[in-house]
Amino acid sequence: MKLERLISITYMLLNHEVVSASELSYKYGVSQRTIYRDIEAICAAGIPVISYQGVNGGYGIIKEYKMDKSLLSPDDIESLITFLSSTTTVFQDDRAQETIQRLKTVQQSSDRAPSLTMDLGSWRSYTSDLRILHAAIQAKQLISFHYVNAKDERQERIVEPVSLVLKYDSWYLYGYCRSRSDYRVFKLTRISELVALQERFDRHHRFREKDIFSYNACGNHQFEQIEHAVIHFTAGSLAKVLDEFYLDDKQFNDDGSLTLTIVQAIDTDWLIEKLLSFGEDAVVLEPASLKQLIKEKIGKMLKRYEEV
Structure with missing residues (x-):
């Protein structure tokens, strides 16, 4: 196709100082007259192609246009x-x-495997919402959605979107919430019924990365935290433990089990939920207060199945 040939010629010129018309003609299997027309089309598109006369002449792109x-x-x-x-x-x-x-x-050709690969996709169906939000941010377009906050309240929000943030394994939207008249951070997993509105906004928004996950920005209540815990995990749960608690102190035992020691402040509710997901494979050794909280939680769960 002509368009593909034009693009290919452009990048060939970018990668070489001078390329002759005969060389281009041979490479693309077209006549030199066709190459002349292609060069005219590339020039018309705004790319500064220059011609060199003489035995070693041909076409090139001015050095100022190329990246050093x-x-x-x-x-x-x-x-x-x-x-x-x-x-x-x-x-x-x-x-x-x-x-x-x-x-x-400007990349040097190499057959070696890349030293780094990344995939920002996810098994969660984020993609369509991410594209809607990204387009709305670029167009300064208002958005509306329903959001479940940290207090489990589901409310409609009208937001001026400012930025998308990927933190750890989760996407967040930072924006000015008209419903709260303040900046807020919204976790994408809690957003539903997202719609890009026709209305545009003119407000110039600040973005301070250090404050984006502060108490005021998130609009969340303070969580109760625990600063020390020791948990024993069975040998059949090692992979999951390492995935969930990779930053905490670990001791591998001779029987294949693992003893985990948490020595940093951590949200108590989050920890209880994680430990319950291990079922009988996790046993809290200390503190006694955490044992009691888990016992109470299990007791409430059992009451829901009394009729079974």
Whole structure:
């Protein structure tokens, strides 16, 4: 196709100082007259192609238009391409894809496997909401949705979206909530019935990354925390323990089990929920207060099945 040939010629010119018309003609299997017309079309698109006369003449692109290869190391270019490629799989961002193509023009050819790969996708069906939010942020477009907050209240929100944030394994939306007249952070898993409205906003929004997950920004109540706990896990739950508690102190026992010691402040409710998900494979050794809370929780669960 002509368009594909034009793009290919453009990047060939970017990667070489001078390319002759006969070389281009041979490479693409077309006449030199066709190559002349292609060069005219590329120039008309705003790409500064210049011609060189003489025996070693041909076509090239002015140096000022090219990115200096010395500005970025091969590892820098590879990392940028990897990151941008991962975002295009989620957002289908045409501008990011164009940037990738430009970076590839200064990337040194290599057959080695990439040292880093990324996939920002998820088994959760985030993609459609992420694309709606990304487009709304770029267009400064109001959005509406229903949201379940930390108090388990489900309410409709009208928001001026500012930024999407990926933290650990979760996506968040940071924006100005008109329903609360303040900035808020919304976890995407709690958003439903998302709609991009026709109304646009003109407000200039601040973005302070250090404050984005503060108490005021999240609008959450304070959680009760526990600062020390010791839990014993059976040998059949090691993989799950390492996935959930990878930052805590671990002692592998001779029988294949594991003893976990938590020595940092952690949300008590979250910890109880996680421990209950292990069933009989997790036993709290200390503190006694945590044992009692889990016992009470299990007791309430059993009451719901008294008729069984």
